[in-house]
Amino acid sequence: KLYFTHHQARTDDSVVGNVTSAFLGGKLDQSSPVSFYFDMGEIDARIDYNMFDWNIGQTFCPSERLQVRPLVGLQGGWIDQTFRAEFQGTFTDIGTTVQRTVVETITNDFWGLGPKLVIENRLSFVSGGKLEVAVTANLYAAYLAGHWTIRDEAIRRDVPAGGSPSDSNIAVEVPSHHFGSVAFQALIGCSCRYGALSATVGYEFNDYLNQCQIFTDASGGQNNDLILQGLTVNVTCQY
Numbered sequence: 001k002l003y004f005t006h007h008q009a010r011t012d013d014s015v016v017g018n019v020t021s022a023f024l025g026g027k028l029d030q031s032s033p034v035s036f037y038f039d040m041g042e043i044d045a046r047i048d049y050n051m052f053d054w055n056i057g058q059t060f061c062p063s064e065r066l067q068v069r070p071l072v073g074l075q076g077g078w079i080d081q082t083f084r085a086e087f088q089g090t091f092t093d094i095g096t097t098v099q100r101t102v103v104e105t106i107t108n109d110f111w112g113l114g115p116k117l118v119i120e121n122r123l124s125f126v127s128g129g130k131l132e133v134a135v136t137a138n139l140y141a142a143y144l145a146g147h148w149t150i151r152d153e154a155i156r157r158d159v160p161a162g163g164s165p166s167d168s169n170i171a172v173e174v175p176s177h178h179f180g181s182v183a184f185q186a187l188i189g190c191s192c193r194y195g196a197l198s199a200t201v202g203y204e205f206n207d208y209l210n211q212c213q214i215f216t217d218a219s220g221g222q223n224n225d226l227i228l229q230g231l232t233v234n235v236t237c238q239y
Helices: none
Strands: 001-020 038-057 066-093 094-126 132-158 168-173 178-193 197-212 223-239
Touching: 001 066, 038 094, 066 132, 066 197, 094 178, 094 197
Parallel strands: none
Antiparallel strands: 001 038, 038 066, 066 094, 094 132, 132 168, 132 178, 178 197, 197 223
16 A cells, blocks of 8 residues: 655744743844843744655454554655744834844754554454444554754844844754654544445544754754644545
8 A cells, every 4th residue: 555645734823022032042142132022922833744655564363353464664755844933022222222023934844764664453343244343553653764954044123213224144054964763653443344335533643753853042952753643534435
């Protein structure tokens, strides 16, 4: 079996008050007072997930109601993440009020390819004639030899009262990473078959370890997991 999975997700949020940024901090010069806080901040985060899976396996039946299907295969693809943050605030510099806006864009792009191991289990508790009802529990593990490309750029604009705006660009050099990424996947659910038609409803969980490799001033280099989870519905017609 060969699968291709494409998924896009986006979220955004904003806050007002005495706002600081975990992304900026030391990336900007300290021309403003140390006590400077932004008045407003907002962030937009996006994920573009694309993954190929190729599986080959054999089904075994230890008992009349139990099916076990071990598989081996390959997994590969690319995962692109983008974080865009914008902050606005005012401070006083030598008696002049200055309006400051900072926009930072960080991209965390990954591609990888590697082996995959799978075990699919199916236990029937209703089986007779054309009708079959069963529970399924599938476990997956993959190791992707991968490459990360990370870009971090910020644009700062200061507008003094009655004066002309001044812009400055800050590009943070983040080296590319070459190392493996471990991925785990699980699917637990219930399936029903009647004749040629079958349907499976379950909960699916995907965990890509150490997927987010961006740098923040709050805690340095990140090694955060990317977790995709939710309800899965699969309808099949066999002929």
